[in-house]
Amino acid sequence: MRRAWWDIDNREIPEFLHEDELNALLEAAKRCSKRDYLILALMGRCGLRVSEVCGKYALRPCDIDVRRRVLRIRGKGDKVREVPVPEDLLEDLLAYIREEGFGPMVPIFQLTDRAVRKMVKRYARLAGIEDPDRVHPHMLRHTYATQIVIKGGVEMIPLVKKLLGHKNIQTTLVYAKIITMVEEETLKKLGLL
16 A cells, blocks of 8 residues: 555654754854865755765756756766755855866865765864764755754655655655654643643
8 A cells, every 4th residue: 555645654753953053063164164164054055965065976066057046966866956055155155166266067075975974073073062973964964854844844845855856755754753853842842741
């Protein structure tokens, strides 16, 4: 029997940073390195995978549609999707490209997965995030998806699927569980649970 798209399986809720933690992480990176800030911001504010920022499918200047403020992302299975980029992040990214003099087909960032993992942990420590060793690059992608669902509700699940480039809605449904968790936290804070 097929399940409806809103039927949530029993997978665990992905670990994510709260909005203030993400902001602290990005601020810590911005104080130290424009490159590092941009890498972390592309993962945390656009939901990109490490491989889409600086790995196998690394972002190139030709992947940026400035007029429409979207990134054309080549991801898993060589699928292409478009992801909106916040205006301030786009401006910072374009300034960095100009400063570094990248050609249109040259990857903007060329780091290994391991280097990015170390970078994330370093800035998590600098940002004062509790238990910084638990913070990893994919957590930033989870944070992006989580923020959309928290702010927009469960109706955002199909949009999150599209933005993350998930093939199957079941992969994205795990974020629906976050709504219940946030509601419970809110009720506890209000003393209603």
